[in-house]
Amino acid sequence: MGYRARLVAQGVAIGLVALLFVLLAWSLLHDEGGDLSKQANRGDRPAAPDFTLERLDRDGDLQLSSLRGKVVVLNAWASWCGPCKEEAPFLEQVWRSHRDRGVVVLGVDAKDFRADARRFADRFGLTFPLVYDGPGDAIGAYGITGFPETFVIDREGRVVRAFAGAVNGAAERAELRSAIAGAVS
Amino acid sequence: MIRLAVLAALGALVATGAAAGAPPNAADLESEIVCPVCETTLDQSNAPIAERMKAFIRTRIAAGDSEQVIKAALVAEFGEEVLAEPPGGGFGLLAWLLPLTALAVGAIALAFLVRAWTRGRDPDAADEDEPLDPQLERLVDEELARFDA
Numbered sequence: 001m002g003y004r005a006r007l008v009a010q011g012v013a014i015g016l017v018a019l020l021f022v023l024l025a026w027s028l029l030h031d032e033g034g035d036l037s038k039q040a041n042r043g044d045r046p047a048a049p050d051f052t053l054e055r056l057d058r059d060g061d062l063q064l065s066s067l068r069g070k071v072v073v074l075n076a077w078a079s080w081c082g083p084c085k086e087e088a089p090f091l092e093q094v095w096r097s098h099r100d101r102g103v104v105v106l107g108v109d110a111k112d113f114r115a116d117a118r119r120f121a122d123r124f125g126l127t128f129p130l131v132y133d134g135p136g137d138a139i140g141a142y143g144i145t146g147f148p149e150t151f152v153i154d155r156e157g158r159v160v161r162a163f164a165g166a167v168n169g170a171a172e173r174a175e176l177r178s179a180i181a182g183a184v185s
Numbered sequence: 186m187i188r189l190a191v192l193a194a195l196g197a198l199v200a201t202g203a204a205a206g207a208p209p210n211a212a213d214l215e216s217e218i219v220c221p222v223c224e225t226t227l228d229q230s231n232a233p234i235a236e237r238m239k240a241f242i243r244t245r246i247a248a249g250d251s252e253q254v255i256k257a258a259l260v261a262e263f264g265e266e267v268l269a270e271p272p273g274g275g276f277g278l279l280a281w282l283l284p285l286t287a288l289a290v291g292a293i294a295l296a297f298l299v300r301a302w303t304r305g306r307d308p309d310a311a312d313e314d315e316p317l318d319p320q321l322e323r324l325v326d327e328e329l330a331r332f333d334a
Contacts, residue, residue: 080233111221111234113241113262135264136221 036143037162040151045158048074048151049141053131056109056117062131064106065157071183072153073105073176076139078112079120081147083166088124090173094180095128101184102155104129110136110147150176154183209252214242217269218259226269
């Protein structure tokens with residue numbers, strides 16, 4: 001290999017390493033982890049990622065976008081998640097008190113066994129629609145890092161508020177009700 | 186001698202058959218299944234879902250299910266990501282083939298580079314490849330002529 005060719009090869013290698021460093025720096029600066037929640041809570045109203053998932057409460061599938069025109073309270077949960085147990089009765093209460101006002105509570109059970117999820121729903125008397133995302137692919141698009149997480153989606157399919165962790169405190173519950181009221185009006 | 190060989194072959198066949206019919210080992214399965222929350226194998230996790238999956242595996246072993254049936258049941262719940270090793274067919278085959286292809290391509294490229302470098306450092310090869318400057322060649326000829334005289 002001639003001296004010039006060797007120089008070119010070394011230049012290309014150094015260039016590639018530099019490019020990788022630039023990409024690393026860019027990805028660190030533009031970290032998308034939980035970005036949907038951040039955007040929503042900043043007031044940016046990002047579009048809610050659509051999905052079609054198998055229903056747990058009845059046969060068939062449910063597509064999120066089929067609920068367009070309604071306010072959706074999307075709650076990601078799992079039967080093995082402790083705070084989800086405390087939160088479930090509150091969500092059922094929200095569903096019952098708001099369903100006549102065009103609000104749908106949608107439970108997305110993820111990284112869980114179907115049978116465990118159904119037992120959970122029976123135990124807490126959940127009557128709102130429930131879908132199953134075993135691998136967690138659909139909720140992955142929401143940047144969910146733990147359970148539970150709740151998203152309020154407006155009638156146009158935009159996320160207006162996100163709650164990381166259980167909505168179990170009085171302040172968070174008031175905030176959720178306020179976000180729903182804002183999306184309904 | 187032939188009888189001995191036939192007996193040994195039969196023994197091996199019986200042993201293989203017995204191993205194939207043996208119930209799966211929970212510890213082995215736990216090292217081949219990934220916890221969907223912590224993304225380590227079940228044997229390295231004590232997350233609630235990992236514990237639940239371990240209990241599921243033990244229940245299914247007790248019920249007499251084979252390793253394939255148990256794995257298929259877990260894939261039906263959590264997707265193929267639950268398998269620590271990708272399946273050997275379809276898209277999963279790429280996970281096996283790509284690193285091997287990359288390794289082969291890398292080895293071939295390295296072989297070419299080493300060959301090129303060793304050739305470049307061979308003084309005889311350098312003489313053949315790069316002709317001398319005409320002025321320098323004339324000087325060398327003159328020096329050689331003087332030396333011969």
